[in-house]
Amino acid sequence: MLVVDDNRVIRQLIRVNLELEGFEVVTAADGAECLEVVHQCRPDMVTLDMVMPRLDGLSTAARLRADERTRHLPVAIISACDEAEVASGLEAGVDAFLSKPFEPARLVQMVRGLLLSSGGDRVAGERTGERTGDGRAGTSLG
Template identity: 75%
Template sequence: MSGRVLVVDDNKVIRQLIRVNLELEGFEVVTAADGAECLEIVHQVAPDVITLDVVMPRLDGLQTASRLRADARTRQLPVAMISACTQVEVDRGRALGVDAFLAKPFEPAELVKLVGRLMSQGAAGAAAPGDAEPAVRPTG
């Protein structure tokens, strides 16, 4: 597989875990520590897929997703939430146009499969928000 993924998570260990697993499968990975940094670099790095944590300083994942969808240049980019989401956060994410959800902790194979699916959807023309089958496990 190939393509560029922008991984956004405030936890350095999680960013590295996601990076390593995706790079092992041939993806190019760029990371950001929070939503504000994501928005600062997204146009420079031109990712094919963005993964977002929900809880982050400065700008959380839901606010970041909202801003990505409001920008014509990033509106069609596939976005996945990789977080220990509550059902309320999943519902808000869907309403904002988040394409998929993966609950932490996750299996690396699930992550790779999800990113690969979003990558192929993006290449084929982005699906309408919410069309992707969410990978959600109840938390808490």
């Protein structure tokens, strides 16, 4: 798993919560670093923050989808997103959204759901996303 966030504290929070559940986690500080690291570590999934320096989450997701090597890699945005950002994310190929602040259990649930759904049975172009009651993006478990 590759966790990408420009905030070191958030990056570590996500990493620790996933490692406690047995996931192997590599981190990157922004989208540009993500695109460098993704081919070295070959993760099963990528989580992205929306707003990052050099290359934001949506641009990173679009580039991951445009690359044949990472086209089918599950991608989740973990960020405070409004409806327009969720719509743009779905267009860019994002599979799921989790709003900050998040409950660690929801993070783990989202990751497990995406990894299960990507086991080769995922339909090309299938993208899901649902909003929480407050209008922010929520998890999408497929």
